[in-house]
Amino acid sequence: MAGISAWWCYEGGVQLDGPAVEVANLTKQYRDGTVANRDISFTVQAGEFLGILGPNGAGKTTLVRQITTELFPTAGHVRVFGIDAVSQPNEVKRYMGVMPQEAGLSFGLSVRHHLRIFGKLRGLPAKLASRRAEELISTLGLQEHRDKSADHLSVGLRRRVLLGIALLADPPLMVLDEPSAGLDPEARHDLWDRLRDAHRSGTTILLTTHNMDEAEVLCDRVGIVQDGSLLTLDTVESLKAAYGYQYKITFDSAAGTETVYGSDDRTLVQQVQAKGIRQYTVARTTLEDVYLSLTRERETPAAG
Numbered sequence: 001m002a003g004i005s006a007w008w009c010y011e012g013g014v015q016l017d018g019p020a021v022e023v024a025n026l027t028k029q030y031r032d033g034t035v036a037n038r039d040i041s042f043t044v045q046a047g048e049f050l051g052i053l054g055p056n057g058a059g060k061t062t063l064v065r066q067i068t069t070e071l072f073p074t075a076g077h078v079r080v081f082g083i084d085a086v087s088q089p090n091e092v093k094r095y096m097g098v099m100p101q102e103a104g105l106s107f108g109l110s111v112r113h114h115l116r117i118f119g120k121l122r123g124l125p126a127k128l129a130s131r132r133a134e135e136l137i138s139t140l141g142l143q144e145h146r147d148k149s150a151d152h153l154s155v156g157l158r159r160r161v162l163l164g165i166a167l168l169a170d171p172p173l174m175v176l177d178e179p180s181a182g183l184d185p186e187a188r189h190d191l192w193d194r195l196r197d198a199h200r201s202g203t204t205i206l207l208t209t210h211n212m213d214e215a216e217v218l219c220d221r222v223g224i225v226q227d228g229s230l231l232t233l234d235t236v237e238s239l240k241a242a243y244g245y246q247y248k249i250t251f252d253s254a255a256g257t258e259t260v261y262g263s264d265d266r267t268l269v270q271q272v273q274a275k276g277i278r279q280y281t282v283a284r285t286t287l288e289d290v291y292l293s294l295t296r297e298r299e300t301p302a303a304g
């Protein structure tokens with residue numbers, strides 16, 4: 001993470017102090033008894049790009065929706081730039097651009113109209129709202145869809161409009177729940193460029209994703225949630241060093257394709273050659289390997 005000092009001037013000189021997001025001992029139990037977040041604590045520093053990974057149903061959206069003030073915690077605290085999200089939700093929302101995992105866009109309203117209306121809702125003067133809408137239509141590749149109503153858009157195009165809404169007011173914090181879900185590869189790379197631009201200009205970004213490349217390419221740090229708990233949160237390099245073993249060797253055996261992990265590539269090769277195997281592939285482990293080793297049972301990796 002770039003060592004950006006932790007304050008911003010926003011909306012006419014309001015100074016934002018402290019970390020962008022502080023989550024402390026957060027627990028969320030739904031009415032039906034489901035405990036979707038269990039005692040989660042972490043901090044997103046101002047200027048940081050933080051990713052949250054985890055299997056379906058792990059509790060990512062539940063976590064995000066407590067930060068965006070859509071849900072109230074059962075226990076614990078959320079603070080955004082030092083402001084309590086439970087007691088001052090409207091204040092907190094002023095500093096945040098949000099892209100929900102699922103959101104309805106009002107049927108019948110055109111893309112351009114949507115962006116303009118949300119711009120005004122975010123407090124932009126009408127002229128500025130129109131200008132931002134036009135800019136975003138162009139940067140998000142929505143030109144040929146600008147006058148279509150949202151109910152005529154494909155899933156991926158609707159996601160782009162939602163991203164546009166999150167970007168509208170140049171918020172100091174963006175909270176994005178699976179922003180790349182449903183995007184084609186080109187649109188995903190465009191999204192990454194948009195997010196990198198925002199990050200470079202100082203925006204703090206918190207996103208959830210199932211896309212390991214996305215997390216590895218974009219994020220300063222990555223957290224992994226499973227069954228409501230935050231298992232770990234660190235840089236990709238540190239996660240690999242702690243859990244992933246730096247190398248893996250893959251080969252075919254009578255049992256099928258096998259992968260063995262280790263911290264030394266030569267030792268791995270020797271182990272496999274000692275079994276009489278001559279065809280194998282050695283590679284560096286990826287974030288996906290770390291993720292899988294943490295979130296599902298894996299054979300005990302070879303020592304080395």
Ligand SMILES: Nc1ncnc2c1ncn2[C@@H]1O[C@H](COP(=O)(O)OP(=O)(O)OP(=O)(O)O)[C@@H](O)[C@H]1O
Pocket residue numbers: 030031032034035036054055056057058059060061062063101
């Ligand atoms: N309103 C609700 N009432 C009861 N249980 C809920 C509610 N919303 C979510 N859950 C449950 O809480 C758990 C966490 O769900 P959540 O949507 O936070 O997971 P997620 O990590 O975002 O999953 P995905 O990757 O599929 O988006 C799941 O067991 C889910 O079924």
Ligand SMILES: [Mg+2]
Pocket residue numbers: 060061062101177
């Ligand atoms: Mg979700």
